[in-house]
Structures are given as structure tokens and as C-alpha cells.
Amino acid sequence: MSTDIKQFTVSIYTENNIGLLNRISAIFQRRHMNIESLNTSPSEIEGVSRFTLVVNITESQMKKIIGQIEKQVEVIKAYYHTEGEIIYQESCIFKMKSDLLFDERQIQNIIKESNARIVTVNKKFFVIEKSGRKEEIDLLYRELSPFGIMQFSRSGRIAVTKDEMKISTMLQAFQH
Template sequence: MSEEIKTLTISVYTENNIGLLNRISAIFQRRHINIESLTTSQSEIENVNRFVIVVNITETQAKKIVGQIEKQVEVIKAYYHDDHETIYTESCMFKIKSNLLFDEPQIQNIIKESNTRIVTVNKEFFVLEKSGRRHEIEALRKELNVFGIMQFVRSGRIAVTKDEMKITELLAEIKN
């Protein structure tokens, strides 16, 4: 019986070093695994960055990949979690012609119903911002596409775990 492919979120705590992103992405490339989204930012710990990588793989593959990632010198710790173990969201922005905001009452309804925020309005265009699950963003994109989208961008997933991750204690042990 083959193992189930799941959407997994891999969190990697690292030092902020040049070239690390290339080496981490090469681990996935060698295994022919597509990265669905990748976000990197400062973590809750000073001078420690966090990668949030979303992939569709089996748990066996995830264990191997996390092990490979942890072999990188700058990596402090890596974890993987399924969607039930995380709280996650994505953000997006839409740029749309301004006249539509006033000429198409349906757009105002879409904005209200989807909990979308107007970021800016000028004579040429307006910009909308939405945070939520990918399927919510895609549904909004489909609705707005009818009116013409000048530009669209979506972030990668950002996520926190429901359970505590013991990274702070781990770092304290390493420093001692």
C-alpha cells in the first residue's frame, strides 16, 4: 500500500546566510519535488530566520527532506506539520482600473462579501488586499477576473503551529 501524499508545511529555523536558500531548494530539486510556496522572514528569535515551505509529499519523504535540510551548517532546526497542526494564511493584492470601482456596483459587493480591504485609490487604479486561505483568494481572483485585473500577486503561506515548538529552549541549550 502506497503512502498518502499530503500538503505539508516545513518550518526551517536558520542563521541568515547567503546561499542557504539555493542549497535548501536544491534538496527539493534533487528529489523532483515542487515547492508550492516558500516564505522567509525573521523568526520570533533575534538573528534567526524562518523558512516556511509548502510541499505535497508523503510523510516518509518529509522526514528524509527535514533530515537533509538539518545537515546544512546554518540550519538550527527543521520541522514538518500537516494542515491540521498549523494555523496558516496567505495574502494577495489586486490592481484594478479605478473607473470600475464606481461604474460596476458588483465590485463593491465583492469587496464587502470577501472581507477585502481597499489599500489605495487614485484616478487610474485601485488596489485591494485580501488575506486568507488559498481557495478563498482563488475564488476572489475568479470573480474579479471578469472585470479585468491589471496586476495580481499572492504571497507564500505563513504559518504557526497549534502546538508549541520548542525552538526557544533548543536555542538556549545550544548557546550554553
């Protein structure tokens, strides 16, 4: 088993119960592991939630953690994936001073070249939205930083697998 640290995307299908997020994060905390990204949302099956986490650990650590996560009563199934096995996106929004939009021609070029979009403009500020891979968002942040970012917010990773997941059949049975 490899001792190389890799980035894994973890998908956890659960019943939607209060306190589960604390118990899942405690599994990582007890092992002094940082969760890089976290998103929770409804899944493709009504009544079933999906947690999507990103962690940088070894595969042997990942396997142990999946075992611990699946011991939680409300957890239906947990999976881990490498970057090559998933399609993912992150989203972010930037709030910037409105005069930049009109006075700095370069800002409009940065927005266009990054495939970002302006979602609102008023006298004081404008807001840019960007969805994409982590590297694309990091690059846009670096390009806009010299102009002064008033506020910045970024989502956790959302992901789907390239291959079919057997969980869908399992969840159909869970639903009935």
C-alpha cells in the first residue's frame, strides 16, 4: 500500500440527521487531518443527503476513514475517488469596487478570458461569479487581487464520478 499523500474526493450518502456533520468531521479531527473542502447537498434520491469532502492523505488512511464513516448509523455508503475518477467544479464570487469596471479596461479582459460573469452592478460595487476547477479560481483570484477585492467567497467542491456508481441502485431500494 502506498504511503504517498494524494488528494481524494469523498462522497458520503446519508440520511439527513442533525449532528452527523460534527461526527464526520470529528473522525478527521481525531487523526489530525484537515478537510480541504466540504459541501453538503441533497443527492439524486429524495430524502438522501450527499456530503462531498476533499482531503489530502494516504490511501491507507483513506480506507480506514471510510470504514469509520460507514460505522455512523445514518451513513448509507461512503466512497473515495482520485481526481482522475471524477468531474468536479467549484464556484466563487468576488465583490469589487464599481469604478474598477469602468476605469480599468484590464478587469473586463480578465473577466472575459476567465469565462467568469458579472452577476450584479451598482454604484458602489459589482460582483463576479466563476465556476471551474480549483486552479482556474486560484488564477482569477491572483489576477483580480492587485485591483483590490472587497469580498471573496468560495464554495466547496461538487463532483460526480465518471463511472456509474452502484449507489443509485442501492438508494432506489432504500427509498421504498
